[in-house]
Amino acid sequence: MVYCNYCPGYCCYRLEGSVLLLTATDINRLARHFRISDGEVRKRYLENKYTFKVREDGSCIFQATDRVVRRCTVHEARPDQCRRFPYGNPCPYLEREDLLERIQPLIEKCLRPVATF
Ligand code: SF4
Numbered sequence: 001m002v003y004c005n006y007c008p009g010y011c012c013y014r015l016e017g018s019v020l021l022l023t024a025t026d027i028n029r030l031a032r033h034f035r036i037s038d039g040e041v042r043k044r045y046l047e048n049k050y051t052f053k054v055r056e057d058g059s060c061i062f063q064a065t066d067r068v069v070r071r072c073t074v075h076e077a078r079p080d081q082c083r084r085f086p087y088g089n090p091c092p093y094l095e096r097e098d099l100l101e102r103i104q105p106l107i108e109k110c111l112r113p114v115a116t117f
């Protein structure tokens with residue numbers, strides 16, 4: 001979707017009511033990507049049986065933190081749900097001001113330039 005090229009990755013934040021459900025295939029794809037076992041993927045990156053850990057700001061642990069346009073650091077091995085979203089529909093994040101209002105401040109906080117002296 002062309003908007004994704006300019007979006008800071010709103011869909012990679014955990015919001016109330018949203019959930020990323022991982023399958024065994026997703027875990028195995030990541031395991032092959034990192035060249036570690038499925039169990040090690042679960043141990044390192046999963047919060048519970050079905051979903052990734054998130055950072056304090058609610059962003060997925062695999063979302064890049066050092067770019068203005070935020071990207072998935074495991075793009076080639078991302079889960080099916082991430083591949084399919086928004087399922088052929090217009091992206092709901094770009095249409096809901098209530099969602100954008102909640103996420104935008106978090107993104108701007110992350111992207112604030114670090115002062116150099
Ligand atoms: S699917 Fe929507 S929220 Fe996700 S990156 Fe694309 S435009 Fe942004």
Ligand code: SF4
Pocket residue numbers: 011012013020060061062063064071072073074075078079082
């Ligand atoms: S795996 Fe990648 S695309 Fe999926 S939520 Fe995390 S950062 Fe976003």
